[in-house]
Amino acid sequence: MTDTDTPTDRPESPGPKRRRGGRWLAVLLGLLVGVMLAEGICRLMFSSGPARSLEPLRAALAGELLPEAAFQRSIPQPYLLYSPAPGHRSSTGEVDHNMQGYRGRPVELKKSPDLIRVLCLGGSTTYGWRVASAEEAFPAQLEKLLNSGPPGGGRGYEVINAGLPFGTSAELLTHYHFKFHYFQPDIVIIHTGGNDALALDRGHYHPDYSHWRKPMTMPEPWGPGGRRLLQSRLAALVLLPLVGGSPRGSQTIERPAETPPESSWFPAERSDRPAFRHNIESLVRLVLADKAVPLLMPFRLETLHALTSDDADQIEHHARVLEEIARSAGVRLAPYPASTIPPRDWVDDCHLSPEGCRKKAAYLEPIVRELSVGEVADD
Numbered sequence: 001m002t003d004t005d006t007p008t009d010r011p012e013s014p015g016p017k018r019r020r021g022g023r024w025l026a027v028l029l030g031l032l033v034g035v036m037l038a039e040g041i042c043r044l045m046f047s048s049g050p051a052r053s054l055e056p057l058r059a060a061l062a063g064e065l066l067p068e069a070a071f072q073r074s075i076p077q078p079y080l081l082y083s084p085a086p087g088h089r090s091s092t093g094e095v096d097h098n099m100q101g102y103r104g105r106p107v108e109l110k111k112s113p114d115l116i117r118v119l120c121l122g123g124s125t126t127y128g129w130r131v132a133s134a135e136e137a138f139p140a141q142l143e144k145l146l147n148s149g150p151p152g153g154g155r156g157y158e159v160i161n162a163g164l165p166f167g168t169s170a171e172l173l174t175h176y177h178f179k180f181h182y183f184q185p186d187i188v189i190i191h192t193g194g195n196d197a198l199a200l201d202r203g204h205y206h207p208d209y210s211h212w213r214k215p216m217t218m219p220e221p222w223g224p225g226g227r228r229l230l231q232s233r234l235a236a237l238v239l240l241p242l243v244g245g246s247p248r249g250s251q252t253i254e255r256p257a258e259t260p261p262e263s264s265w266f267p268a269e270r271s272d273r274p275a276f277r278h279n280i281e282s283l284v285r286l287v288l289a290d291k292a293v294p295l296l297m298p299f300r301l302e303t304l305h306a307l308t309s310d311d312a313d314q315i316e317h318h319a320r321v322l323e324e325i326a327r328s329a330g331v332r333l334a335p336y337p338a339s340t341i342p343p344r345d346w347v348d349d350c351h352l353s354p355e356g357c358r359k360k361a362a363y364l365e366p367i368v369r370e371l372s373v374g375e376v377a378d379d
Contacts, residue, residue, distance in 0.1 A: 035234070042233035048304060051233075054240055055348055061240075062230040074165070080174050081213060084127075084164065096134055101179075103127055104134045104161045111158075111184045116372045118142070118159040119180055119292075121172045121283075122191035125299065127163030129351045136354035137161055141361035146368060157372070160185070168195045169279035170209050176283060187295060187371055188287045189334075189364070193318030194299035194350060196276045197311050207275035277321050284329050293371050296322045297334040297364075302341075305349040334367050336360075 045051040046058065074082045088097040098106035111117050120126050120139040128137025135141075143159035151157075162180050164171050169192050176188070199205075199212040229235045280296070287294045298319035301312060326333035340363050345356030352360060 039232060039234045042237050045237070046233045051237060054236070058230055058233070058236040058240060062227050062236075079178055081171060082164075083175070083179075102160065102162055103137065104140060107158060107160060107183070109182060111186075114155055115158045116155050116187070117183065117185045118146075118157060118187045118189065118368060118372075119176075119183060119185035120159060120161055120163060120189045120191065121176060121180070122163045122189070122297075123167040123195050123299075124163065124165040125194070125350055125352070126161065126189075126191050127165050128161070128357065129165055130347050131352075131354050131357060134161065136357055137163070138352075138357040138360040138364070139163070141358050142364055142368065145361055145365045149365070149369065155372075157368075166195055168192070168199065168209060169276050169283070173279045173283045173286075177286060181286065181290060184290070185287075185292050187293045187368060189295045189297055189368075190280065190283060190287075190322075191297040191336075192280070192299055193276070193322060194301075194315055196318060197314035199275075200273055200314055205273055207273070207278065209275065276318055277325070280322065280325055281329070284325060284331060288329075288331075294329075294331045295334055295367065295371060296326050296331065297336050298322050299350065300336055300338040300340075302346040302349055303338055303343065307349055332367070332371060334364060336363060 042051070046055045075085045077083045084097050084101050084103060086097055086099045086101045097103055100106050107117075118139075120142075126137070126139065128134065128139075131137055139159045139161035143157055146157035146159070160180070160183060162175065164175060167175075172190065172192055199209050204211045226239075230239065284294050284296075299315055300319075301307060301315060305312065307315075323333055323335075325331075341352060341356045341359050345353050345359060347353050347356075
């Protein structure tokens with residue numbers, strides 16, 4: 001060693017550098033594995049776990065719903081609150097709403113004497129939420145099944161999808177009275193009971209649901225970048241609580257703080273709030289007055305749903321109300337137990353895949369055929 005050589009002048013051994021690089025690599029790999037594991041767990045939570053109820057909102061904000069989010073395919077109406085937008089195109093460019101303002105192909109207002117016309121009233125489970133095409137929703141599949149078998153009293157079948165996403169019994173009643181009555185249906189399937197339960201969670205209950213409904217708004221919190229970010233369920237779990245407002249069409253809102261609360265019209269007990277029963281009884285009377293045949297069908301939840309026990313109990317209460325109305329009015333009930341649809345054909349708490357919609361149509365086909373032969377064909 002010369003006088004100018006010092007220990008610090010010596011070249012550093014590559015061993016420590018490699019060890020430090022290896023540690024950083026191990027940390028990065030650990031973080032990557034941790035994030036992937038967390039993403040997998042969050043995907044399970046959104047698909048079948050406690051975050052399942054957030055999946056429609058996440059999918060809407062991420063631009064993943066097929067067809068496009070219902071919030072983008074509705075228009076306001078003065079007496080109906082809102083209605084499907086005529087001529088709306090799905091995300092694939094296909095015309096999904098006809099110009100008459102419902103999902104499916106247009107039909108002539110005047111009914112052909114060669115057809116038995118079936119009108120399907122309901123919410124998103126009738127409309128076909130989360131299925132890409134109107135042809136995959138259960139009303140269209142029901143029409144195919146009915147027309148593939150023997151004709152009803154020598155006549156064919158025409159099935160109209162009058163489903164309204166987020167629709168309650170109030171919308172079913174007003175839409176039938178102001179619009180669908182004019183289609184002169186022979187059979188009216190009334191498939192409802194789920195969305196009405198949500199109105200009961202709000203204070204200052206009013207039977208017209210004015211304590212709960214609002215004009216449609218759609219949050220756009222982060223633009224295209226946010227939509228891409230929300231494709232991650234981990235990011236969605238963190239970010240969705242930060243979204244202000246509610247998706248357009250959910251129609252839920254807290255009363256503005258500056259507005260004094262109105263007194264509730266009815267007792268605090270959920271079971272004593274009469275709007276659902278009154279609306280369905282009124283609808284049945286309208287259908288019977290039109291010399292059509294009502295068919296009541298309760299709303300059902302998937303067995304492993306993520307709803308609160310209060311909401312689930314209220315939905316079951318509404319199913320019992322439909323049974324009572326069917327008995328008292330002497331009309332037909334299609335019980336539609338949840339076991340009709342196997343677990344693999346549910347896409348969330350209450351909506352079905354195309355195959356699930358086919359199974360629902362297959363359940364209804366013999367009931368509708370029996371009604372058409374026994375009560376309609378002899379008109």
